[in-house]
Amino acid sequence: MAVHTVRSPATHLHTGTSRNISPSHRKPNDAIRLSFRSPKLRRFISVSSSLHEGNEHGKENSVRALEVKKIPEDSPLLPKPLSSNQLAEPVSNGSRVRVAYQGVRGAYSESAAEKAYPNCEAVPCEEFDTAFEAVERWLVDRAVLPIENSLGGSIHRNYDLLLRHNLHIVGEVKLAVRHCLLANHGVKLDGLRRVLSHPQALAQCENTLTRLGLVREAVDDTAGAAKLIALEGLSDAAAVASAKAAEIYGLSIVVEDIQDDSDNVTRFLMLAREPIIPGTNRLFKTSIVFSLEEGPGVLFKALAVFALRQINLTKMESRPLRKTPLRASGGLKYFDYLFYVDFEASMADEVAQNALRHLEEFATFLRVLGSYPVDTTML
Ligand SMILES: O=C(O)C(=O)C[C@]1(C(=O)O)C=C[C@@H](O)C=C1
Incomplete structure (x- = not known):
């Protein structure tokens, strides 16, 4: 199977300017140290008392100190992803938890961010790396990133980044992923020659795509594929993406539920600058x-x-x-x-x-x- 790689259209615009607040500018939290005999174990569990055991939601006081600034949107339609070179230009709304995810609006990662932090402000990022850095530099409060899928397996890049960065896993969230084949209005199944999507999504629909004889083309995320097809008015290409992406980008759903197994679940990690205090009151x-x-x-x-x-x-x-x-x-x-x-x-x-x-x-x-x-x- 040939998989070509194409990049999503250039959509990484500035998200406005505000002051970057480094950890040293925060009000100091009372650090709690659990007592361990081993110095290495002690190092692991140096935690902030402002984050409570087992419940991430509603414990956002420690990040409220961020400056409140309205994000100017230069697109009338959509927020634009943060790219690595825009990380020096932080934004913070302050009133809602800001959660970085990789992809553009309509990506499964956006839904995972919203499931993990209901009512959050989901902030699109160009790369996984950018999402990690956005948390580290206080541009956002959390990141929600995929780590494994029940059909496609592990997302190795994020395993590597977990070690390269110093964020802490503070939760996990599982999302049922139901893929659709999306195309511009009027395009019929037999007129399709190519299919664009995230490599994980293409892998999760391997059987269906082979049966349909479509040439796979990899892009940065599922919703990015839908956006590209809509923006370029392609008539020979479809996207593997969510029904939500179809709605956002004005595409029609040609085929529903095209994943190889109806139980297609992606597990995402919730990442923060500080760990939570581990508890024993729940699993x-x-x-x-x-x-x-x-x-x-x-x-x-x-x-x-x-x-x-x-x-x-x-x-x-x-x-x-x-x-x-x-x-x-x-x-x-x-x-x-x-x-x-x-x-x-x-x-x-x-x-x-x-x-x-x-x-x-x-x-x-x-x-x-x-x-x-x-x-x-x-x-
Ligand atoms: O492309 C997207 O929509 C994503 O959110 C990324 C991603 C992934 O990296 O695995 C997330 C969930 C699905 O498994 C497919 C793709």
Whole structure:
């Protein structure tokens, strides 16, 4: 299958000017330190008392200090995505939680942001990287980014960015993704030759698209594909996108529910500058990343720290350790890996603390990415 890559039309305009408020300008929060014997574990759980256990919604006082500025929209129709080089020009409305997502209006990520933070101001960003940076630079309060899909698998880029940036996972949100084939009004199915969408969306509709014999073209996001088709008045191309995107960009739905499985769910992470205080009052999950020495049974040993304590693992992903991708040992060359593991326990549980203390004994690197409530809305 040939997948060509085309970029969405240039739509990254300025979103206005206001003052960038760095963390040092904030009113200091009382830092709470949970007590751990291990210095490494102590470092993980340096938390702000202004964010409360298990409930992200309504706990936004710590970011209210941001300046209130109306965002001038130079498009009469749509907000424009933040691009990396616009990050120096921050905006903040202040009255609602501002949540960065990747894509343009009508993207699934926008719906995920709205599900995670009802009534938020969803801020479109050009790239995943931009969304991370927008939070780090106080342009927005949170980011909501996809991490895995039940059909397409992991979104590796975001695993890598989690490590490269210093944000904390403060929640997760699952979204049912129902793809439609969208085209300009009057375009018929048999007149279509190409289909444009995000690579994940194309992968999730693999069977249908093969059956229809359409040539795939990858773009930055599903809604961006719909927008491009509408703006350019294409008659030989369709977009794989949401019904919401059809409405926003004035396209018609040629075929509904084209994903390969009706249970198509994408899991998104909610990211913030500060971690939440982990609780034990509801089901919590903890995400960690670690690396290990090479050797027989080392990974087995690492996973045993959880199995021994009856801690359930919900996800595991390995990524290349980029700075030292190849390591020589005994004349052989090995790849080095980072292991990302999600397990079902809160960092407030002693059993989880013990497991990590145990893992720390032989891990060459260990970082807790976040301890946060499980999204049980789709169980
Ligand atoms: O393109 C979009 O609409 C997105 O929100 C991105 C994205 C992804 O990256 O996986 C999100 C949900 C769907 O799985 C398809 C695409």
